[in-house]
Amino acid sequence: MMTNQDVVVSEMGIAAGAALPGPGPALLACRGAAAGAMSLRQTYLDLAAAAARSTASCNWVDAMRASSPTRSRAADADEFTAWMRKHPSALGKFEQIASASKGKKIIMFLDYDGTLSPIVADPDAAYMSDAMKEAVRDVAKHFPTAIVSGRCCDKVRYFIGLSELYYAGSHGMDIQGPSSNPESVLCQPASEFLPMIDEVYKVLVEKTKSTPGAKVENNKFCLSVHFRCVDEKRWNALAEQVKAVINDYPKLKLSQGRKVLEIRPSIMWDKGKALEFLLESLGFANCSDVFPVYIGDDRTDEDAFKVLRKRCQGLGILVSKCPKETNASYSLQDPNEVMDFLLRLVEWKRRSSSPMIIRPRV
Numbered sequence: 001m002m003t004n005q006d007v008v009v010s011e012m013g014i015a016a017g018a019a020l021p022g023p024g025p026a027l028l029a030c031r032g033a034a035a036g037a038m039s040l041r042q043t044y045l046d047l048a049a050a051a052a053r054s055t056a057s058c059n060w061v062d063a064m065r066a067s068s069p070t071r072s073r074a075a076d077a078d079e080f081t082a083w084m085r086k087h088p089s090a091l092g093k094f095e096q097i098a099s100a101s102k103g104k105k106i107i108m109f110l111d112y113d114g115t116l117s118p119i120v121a122d123p124d125a126a127y128m129s130d131a132m133k134e135a136v137r138d139v140a141k142h143f144p145t146a147i148v149s150g151r152c153c154d155k156v157r158y159f160i161g162l163s164e165l166y167y168a169g170s171h172g173m174d175i176q177g178p179s180s181n182p183e184s185v186l187c188q189p190a191s192e193f194l195p196m197i198d199e200v201y202k203v204l205v206e207k208t209k210s211t212p213g214a215k216v217e218n219n220k221f222c223l224s225v226h227f228r229c230v231d232e233k234r235w236n237a238l239a240e241q242v243k244a245v246i247n248d249y250p251k252l253k254l255s256q257g258r259k260v261l262e263i264r265p266s267i268m269w270d271k272g273k274a275l276e277f278l279l280e281s282l283g284f285a286n287c288s289d290v291f292p293v294y295i296g297d298d299r300t301d302e303d304a305f306k307v308l309r310k311r312c313q314g315l316g317i318l319v320s321k322c323p324k325e326t327n328a329s330y331s332l333q334d335p336n337e338v339m340d341f342l343l344r345l346v347e348w349k350r351r352s353s354s355p356m357i358i359r360p361r362v
């Protein structure tokens, strides 16, 4: 259900595309978080890494299959209807969402792959349509907008091509403000992992080159090993190979996405933390009149959905055609529906902010 709060309205939001103030409390907190995280390394890093290592690779493979189902069976229709009752369409319930956000400042958080661009076999060809680009541009004119992606900032910025947005790349471990100059870097809590990530990238490229279709993507502060073009019979062996490499790096952990295994630093930072960081940077840390809307399709987006639930603020929208366990309140089926939702939001905002014209009677 909708996680909404009754609030008093105040104008604390900053305009979309406006430059952020210099390093504020959020940036300092980010630095502090990074330092703190590093000093706590032996306690939680090893625990997390041990847990990751003890998980059999077939679990990763099963989870990967479940997170990117290829077809929905007719026999699952009842299950889907029941799921849709719990996570109704954000388009179908648009009026309900709009009225929940009334008097509050909407902040948009958008995942990229599977949300703004359709899932395709080649990760380097995951382009977003021109129509979607226009929709995102329009949204950003009305609401502060951030892209939160597993990709590195440079790549997702290149795909989207809009400089007026905030970007949280590498699963939130690289947060940058509008424009791509060096001052726009707001938070990089995993910067000391860069040499390690580069090293592991090279090792993984070498180890996986014998698996046809396998692809390793360097996302700067994290890595992706793609399974989508690998014969399913080879998935277990490939997951074993990846696990064997990560076993030598106890400060890294594995997670799974849509036909992808992701390797990242074991710091306590994720898309949920990135969302909180951005809200704070934008001046909304302790505001009750803010309404963050997060749209995403992947397991890693669940961290952001959870944060919104915990804050009892705004709402999460899961992009999925199939029932999935989720902390999101609403659902949309695919990027086309995401675009329709964004356009509807813009239209609603235009209508609700244009002054009512009362014509004199003649």
Ligand SMILES: O=P(O)(O)OC[C@H]1O[C@H](O[C@H]2O[C@H](CO)[C@@H](O)[C@H](O)[C@H]2O)[C@H](O)[C@@H](O)[C@@H]1O
Pocket: 111, 112, 113, 114, 118, 119, 120, 121, 122, 123, 124, 126, 148, 149, 150, 151, 217, 219, 224, 226, 227, 228, 257, 258, 259, 260, 262, 298, 300
């Ligand atoms: O957080 P996101 O923006 O959703 O990024 C998550 C991963 O997305 C990309 O992989 C996914 O999309 C590819 C292109 O459609 C597809 O080929 C792949 O199977 C999907 O897992 C990206 O390539 C990864 O690096 C991101 O981590």
